[in-house]
Amino acid sequence: MPAGKYQLLVVDSSSANRQLIGECLSQLDDASVSLAADGQSAVELIASIRPDLILIDMNLRDTDGISLVRRIRNREQLSTESDLNLWTPVIFLSSVMDEDMLAQGIIAGGDDFLHKPVSEIILLAKVRAMLRIVGMQRDIHAAHRRLKQIATLDGLTCIPNRRYFDDTLTTEWKRCQRAGAPLSLLLIDIDYFKQFNDAYGHQAGDQCLKAVASALNESLFRVEDSVARYGGEEFAAILPGTAAAGALAVAERMRASTSELRIPHKHGVDSFVSCSIGVASTHPVAEQTAEQLLQAADHSLYEAKHAGRNRIVLHPECRG
Template structure:
């Protein structure tokens, strides 16, 4: 742990004895820590929630709420199970020591306090906590990167598959509709051949950004499905809502005005979309929804592209919105 981290560390000292608190404050401030104080367990919990200390020095025997009860309740607070608690106690019997660790204490020292030992244990606990938090942050970053498409920064195919299965199970439990859109950039290979792969990458990024803007809810997921294909998972969305989103996406991509001289349907880049909507059943795979959306996408391409089509199962529920919109 570097010196800057030491100086910025906040130590919460909890003891009903004012003299002990004063001695602990001086010892900790001498090490460069910022110190806050509490007289009992209740004050400790309040201070922890408002000030988020990096470590808690907690007396075991206190009025109002003792350290054992306080430590138990600390574990239930946000961040409480990751913040080291050093129990300070005059009790040295095996039962008290075991109880301290059972309620979540990270370590303990006995009274009278051996100050060099206390300083070293505080530093070690802070360093371990700091390194653990760094490792956790790095793992979270790796997990995010593993779920993202490097080019478009949308969810990748791996994340799409995970989320589709997750939402399929969730919607099945709740008996709610799940909608899926599959989108394909029209004539993308001729676009790449004409303008080059660098322009093709930029096109994919711009189309991906347009899809992301079209989805408003945090539960909706847009992903790069593969190549020039994108997908959108819309939990708890009926067919009419999916139609509206599909048309919004189609219009927004066309409004980008990305020139496409080799397209036979428009002078600019367009999308074809397939729409499927089902209320999932526990004994049916999410592949059923995927297959329906893929068939609808095939129909959209067969009918001339730059349009969306609905899977045959949902077609009777759909309403055509305009000349460029056709049911599958």
């Protein structure tokens, strides 16, 4: 199936009706049609193909169309796949013209109604109209995803920003708590960065930040790990499922990668740009908070800077 095609689902207990409607809809070059004979088959297909439009007969073999639409709308409301509520347009099909039933169907979440036997011209016209709305919804979702990405990226370094870090730390804390898994946190500070800016200018400082951010990001080997710009010349890395020993290994890669950039810094350690890293690790429990882990990493970073910089310090409570 070519990418970008609309997915249509026809749910009708009559084999003849399914085939007739399916053949009619197959005239649409930008759509692919699937068929279901009952409500359960429809639910399974909805989960697998995620249709853009559903046509449902009011009377099915194992349920009625109104009940099926209620299941579909409940599933959409419970979905966590997007910040925007999902909405799949539904057209009811019925051989009986009943105003009360039509009203109940619309209240349940239906969007339109077609009387059977269905006119091919009216069917194609209504489906095309619905698909125009679906196309606009796709555009809105794509724009929303782009805006969300922009909102969580640091404009200078193009890695995640503080907002992303805060949200991800909260999420990973809860997830690791449920799983009984360790969670480690690194706070990274570019050594003597103010002096670097004073000596070489803010433009050079921006280039330094971008280079260090890239080196830190490339030091992460797992997709679940992330590094963000925490603020100014500080960065932070979240390592879910990683205990202290693994966190120290990641921290050493980051420290070494920064040193290997060999960015001249006359006020820096050994006359090059370097970084200091504070490490904290724990198994999240209800009695603790993510803020405490962050404070532990910050304390370790302070110790690393106090001890001479260009080094890594693990929080004392994480040792052993």
